[in-house]
Amino acid sequence: MHLIKQFGIVLLILFLGTFISDFFNIPIPGNVIGMVLLSIALIKGIVKLEDVEEAANLFLNHLAIFFVCPTVGIMLYFDMIKLQFLAIVVPTIGSIVIGLVVTGKVVQFIANRKVVDEYGKSGYTK
Amino acid sequence: MNMESLVIQNDFFGICLSLGAFLIGMKINQKMKKHVFNPLLIAAILIICVLKVGKIDYGIYYEQNKILNFLLGPATVVLAVPLYKNIHVLKENYKAVLTGVLVGTITSICVILGGGVILGASEKVLFSMAPKAVTTPIAMEVSNVIGGIPSLTAGLVSLTGIFGACFAPEILSFFGVKNKVAIGIAIGTTTHAVGTTRALQEGEIEGAMSSLSIGVAGLITALIAPYMVLFFKNYVL
Numbered sequence: 397m398h399l400i401k402q403f404g405i406v407l408l409i410l411f412l413g414t415f416i417s418d419f420f421n422i423p424i425p426g427n428v429i430g431m432v433l434l435s436i437a438l439i440k441g442i443v444k445l446e447d448v449e450e451a452a453n454l455f456l457n458h459l460a461i462f463f464v465c466p467t468v469g470i471m472l473y474f475d476m477i478k479l480q481f482l483a484i485v486v487p488t489i490g491s492i493v494i495g496l497v498v499t500g501k502v503v504q505f506i507a508n509r510k511v512v513d514e515y516g517k518s519g520y521t522k
Numbered sequence: 523m524n525m526e527s528l529v530i531q532n533d534f535f536g537i538c539l540s541l542g543a544f545l546i547g548m549k550i551n552q553k554m555k556k557h558v559f560n561p562l563l564i565a566a567i568l569i570i571c572v573l574k575v576g577k578i579d580y581g582i583y584y585e586q587n588k589i590l591n592f593l594l595g596p597a598t599v600v601l602a603v604p605l606y607k608n609i610h611v612l613k614e615n616y617k618a619v620l621t622g623v624l625v626g627t628i629t630s631i632c633v634i635l636g637g638g639v640i641l642g643a644s645e646k647v648l649f650s651m652a653p654k655a656v657t658t659p660i661a662m663e664v665s666n667v668i669g670g671i672p673s674l675t676a677g678l679v680s681l682t683g684i685f686g687a688c689f690a691p692e693i694l695s696f697f698g699v700k701n702k703v704a705i706g707i708a709i710g711t712t713t714h715a716v717g718t719t720r721a722l723q724e725g726e727i728e729g730a731m732s733s734l735s736i737g738v739a740g741l742i743t744a745l746i747a748p749y750m751v752l753f754f755k756n757y758v759l
Contacts (some may be wrong), residue, residue, distance in 0.1 A: 406596045414597070421597045424744045427598035431737050434602035439609065439705035452600035455593070456733070459715040462594050463680045464540045466658055467566040470677030471573065472580055480643055486730035487637030488651060490589040490679060491630040492685055492712055493693055495655060499626030500699035500708035507701050 402451035405443060409434050531580055543568040550759025562685045562716060587654025592658050598740075601657075604733035611703070611727075612734060619707055619731075621724055622693040623738045626711040630655045631747060635754050645759070653747050654678040657714040660740040668751040684714055690717055706731025 413433055422429075427489030437443040470477075477484055529535055546568060547561030559752060573583055575597030605612070612619055631652055638648045653661040658679050665675035689708045699705055702725060709721040710732035722729035 399727040403596070404601050410595050410599050416639050424741075425659055427595045427659050428737075428740055428744055429664075430595075430599040431605075432600045432700050432741070435605050435645055435737075438602060445603070445606065448600065448603060451596075452603040455597040456604065459545055459597060460683075460719050461541070462590055462597055463562055463591050463658065463683060463716055464544055464559050464565050464569070465584060466673070467562060467680035467684070468569045468573070468583065469580065469673050470681065472564075473540035473671075473674050473677060476647065476674070480647055483638055483641035483643035484647060484651065484678075486641055487634045487643070488654065488682065489685065490637050491633035491655070492682055492690075494633050494710045495630030495712035496686075496690055496693055497697045497699065498629045499622045499711045500694050500697070500701075501705045502625050503615075503618045503622035503704035503707045504699055504701040506621055507615060507703055 399451060402448050405448055406434075406451055409437070530576065530582065533586055536583045537589065539569055539572060539583070540587055540590065543572075554730055558688045559722060560684050560687050562680065562687070566680070587712075598657065600638055600658050601733065601737040601740075604730060605737050608730045608734050609695065610728070611730065615703055618703065619738070622704070622707045623711050623735055624742055625737050627655065627742050628746070628750070630712055631743075631750055635751075635758075639758065645669075647674070649751060652673040654682050655712050655714065656740040656743045657736050660744050662725065663745055664747045667748050673707070680716065683713050686713025686717030687720040690720060691728075702727040703731050707735045710735030714739070718754055 410427060410430045413428070413430030416422075416429050417424060417426040434443065434448070438445060438448075540643035543565040544561060547559075547564035550564055551559045551561045569583070572578070573580060573688065611652065625677050635648060638651055643651070646669070648670075650665055650672075652668060652670065654675060655661075656664075656679070658676050659681045659702045662672040662677050666673045686709060690713055691705065694705050694708055705724065706721050706728040709717045709728070714736050718729065718732040721732035
C-alpha cells in the first residue's frame with residue numbers, strides 16, 4: 397500500500413515536471429524539473445521524506461542497472477568510433493581526468509580556505 | 523517457428539538478459555574485489571557478445587528493455603532525496619559545492635569540445651560528446667537540443683561513468699585531492715550516477731556529496747551546455 401503511494405507521488409511529480417517542460421517549451425527535460433520540484437517540496441515540507449524515501453532507495457541503490465541498455469547501445473557506433481577513435485577516446489578520457497581534478501581542487505581549495513577563515517576569526521577574537 | 527526465434531521474439535528475453543548479465547557482473551565484482559571488474563562493464567560486454575553471436579538486432583533488445591528506460595524518469599526525480607538529506611552540507615559548503623560543480627562542468631565541456639576539434643571529430647560526434655558527463659536522461663535531452671546523436675551520447679555517458687567507477691578515486695588521490703567533500707563532488711560532477719556507485723563505497727560523505735552533485739551538475743549542464751555549444755558553433759567552428 398505505502399509503496400504504491402510513494403511511487404504515486406514520484407510519478408505525479410514526474411508528470412508535473414514533464415507538463416511544465418512541454419507547456420513552457422523549456423529545453424530542460426521533465427524529469428530534471430521533477431527533481432527540482434521534489435527538492436522544493438521536501439524542503440518546504442509539502443512532501444515528507446518518509447513519503448518517498450523507500451521508493452527512492454529502491455532506485456538509488458540500483459542506479460547502475462538503468463545504464464545497461466544505453467551502454468550496450470554503444471555497439472551501434474563501433475564503426476563510427478573506429479573511424480574517429482582518437483578524436484572520441486582522447487577528449488573523453490581527457491575531460492574526465494581534467495574535470496575530476498579541477499572540480500576536486502576547486503572544492504578542496506574553497507573548503508579549506510573556509511576552515512582557515514573560521515580558525516583565523518576565532519583566533520582573532522581571542 | 524524455430525527455437526531461435528521463439529527465444530528472441532519473446533518479449534521478456536531482453537530484460538532477462540539485462541538482469542542476468544548484471545547479476546553475473548555483480549558476482550564477478552564481489553569475487554574479484556577489484557574496481558576494474560565493474561558490474562556494468564561486465565554486463566555490457568556479456569550482452570554485446572550474446573547479441574553479436576546470436577545475430578540479434580540491437581533494436582529488438584532495446585524494445586524489450588523499454589521498461590528500464592521508462593524507469594530512468596522516476597530514478598532521476600528521486601535524486602532529490604540525497605540532495606535533501608544532505609541539504610545541511612550543501613548549506614554549509616554551498617560556495618565550494620556550487621563553484622566546484624560550475625567550474626568542473628564548464629571545464630569538462632570545454633576540454634571535450636576543444637580536444638574533439640583538434641583531433642578532428644565530426645560535428646555530430648562533437649555535440650554528442652559535449653554533455654557526456656551528466657546522467658543519461660539529461661545528457662540525451664541536451665544532446666538532442668544541441669544537435670548530437672542522443673543514443674551515442676547515452677553510450678558515452680555510460681562509458682564515462684564506468685571509467686569513473688574504475689579509476690576516479692585513484693586519479694583524485696594521485697593529484698592530491700584529499701578532502702572528502704571535494705572527492706564526492708568531483709566524482710558526481712564528472713561521472714554521474716555510475717561513478718557515484720564507487721563514491722558510495724569510498725565513504726558516506728563521498729557518496730552523499732557525489733549523489734548530490736549528479737543533480738546539480740545535470741541541472742547546470744542542461745542550463746549552460748546549449749549556450750556553450752552555440753558559442754562554440756559561432757566562434758570556433
